[in-house]
Amino acid sequence: MIANVSYYKSNAGDVFNPTHPTFGNTYLYSQLTNMTSCPDPTDVVDWVYLVTASYDLRVTMLKCSVVNNVPVMSQVISNWGSCKVQQISPYTNQPVCFTTEACKYAQTAYFVGVVICQIFNVFASKTRKLSVISQGSSNTFLAFAITTEVALVIIMTFIYPLNVGFGFRDNIFMHYGISALPFAIILLVVDETRKYYIRNLPEDDKGKPHWFTRAALW
Numbered sequence: 001m002i003a004n005v006s007y008y009k010s011n012a013g014d015v016f017n018p019t020h021p022t023f024g025n026t027y028l029y030s031q032l033t034n035m036t037s038c039p040d041p042t043d044v045v046d047w048v049y050l051v052t053a054s055y056d057l058r059v060t061m062l063k064c065s066v067v068n069n070v071p072v073m074s075q076v077i078s079n080w081g082s083c084k085v086q087q088i089s090p091y092t093n094q095p096v097c098f099t100t101e102a103c104k105y106a107q108t109a110y111f112v113g114v115v116i117c118q119i120f121n122v123f124a125s126k127t128r129k130l131s132v133i134s135q136g137s138s139n140t141f142l143a144f145a146i147t148t149e150v151a152l153v154i155i156m157t158f159i160y161p162l163n164v165g166f167g168f169r170d171n172i173f174m175h176y177g178i179s180a181l182p183f184a185i186i187l188l189v190v191d192e193t194r195k196y197y198i199r200n201l202p203e204d205d206k207g208k209p210h211w212f213t214r215a216a217l218w
Contacts (some may be wrong), residue, residue, distance in 0.1 A: 005076055006041030007052065007060040016058040016098070022073050025059045036058050038064035038071045054092045057099060084119035085172060090160045096169075105169045108157055112171070113180030115138035115153050119146055128217065129198050132188075 010025040017024035022032065031039050045061060046052045052060070062074045083097035087105070096102050122142065123132045126193070156167045157176075194216050201210035208214075 002026050005045050005061055006063075007043065007045050007055065007057070008039070008062055009042040012054075013213060014056065014059050016056055017174075023059055023062065023075065023197060024056075025062070026074075028062070028073070036066070036069045037073055038066060045100065049102050050091060050100075053089070053100050055099065055133070083161050086174075087172065091164050091172060096160050102171070104167060105171055105175070106186060108171050109175040109177075109179070111168065112153060112177040113183075114143045115149060116177040116180045117184045117187060119149070122146065124188050127195070129195050131195055133192075 006218060008022075008025060011027045014024050014026055020029070022029040028039070030120055042060075047055070049135045058075065058077075062073045063076055064071050064073055066072070080098060083095070085097070087096045088094065089096050089099070089101040091102075092099070092101060094101075098107055122138070126132065126139075126142070155161050156166050156188055158170050160170075163169060186202075196217050197210075198213045201212055203209055204211070209217075
């Protein structure tokens with residue numbers, strides 16, 4: 001994500017065209033006619049709110065330079081890559097790729113990933129030495145809390161207009177916490193390993209707990 005980058009507004013329906021003098025920005029193209037200097041950018045790209053959400057950044061995030069008294073437009077980002085997830089934003093009703101809406105989808109994926117890791121962290125931290133497998137999970141309040149948390153995440157990300165109001169978006173399945181699962185599993189495995197050594201390492205010659213137990217038991 002690039003912060004504090006100026007952009008040029010475009011007309012509705014402008015389509016990115018890499019061979020066009022203004023890359024498909026018809027409004028900017030009309031402004032450049034018979035001009036010998038660069039027009040001022042419209043504003044700064046808004047990554048937080050929805051001011052520039054409907055703009056294709058490939059068409060609006062441009063920079064201008066004067067060559068032989070002729071304004072020449074170039075792109076701030078030379079290689080935008082390709083769109084791999086064909087998804088429509090519930091706010092703009094336009095493709096998410098190459099817009100500031102992609103930032104909202106990335107933030108939602110990160111948020112859901114945090115929730116997934118926190119759920120695994122609950123099971124990792126619910127005992128000090130016992131394995132979560134041997135202790136079981138009979139805590140009804142814990143089950144209620146996890147169920148409520150998952151339900152709130154689903155509601156805030158998939159129920160329109162709540163998702164727009166809270167700044168979340170309707171991510172696809174592969175972006176909905178799936179990327180966080182390996183890290184969540186590693187968290188649980190590491191903690192189970194820690195507890196295993198705490199339970200099984202013998203005391204030292206003076207009858208004190210093993211150094212690992214003293215260092216790792218919270």
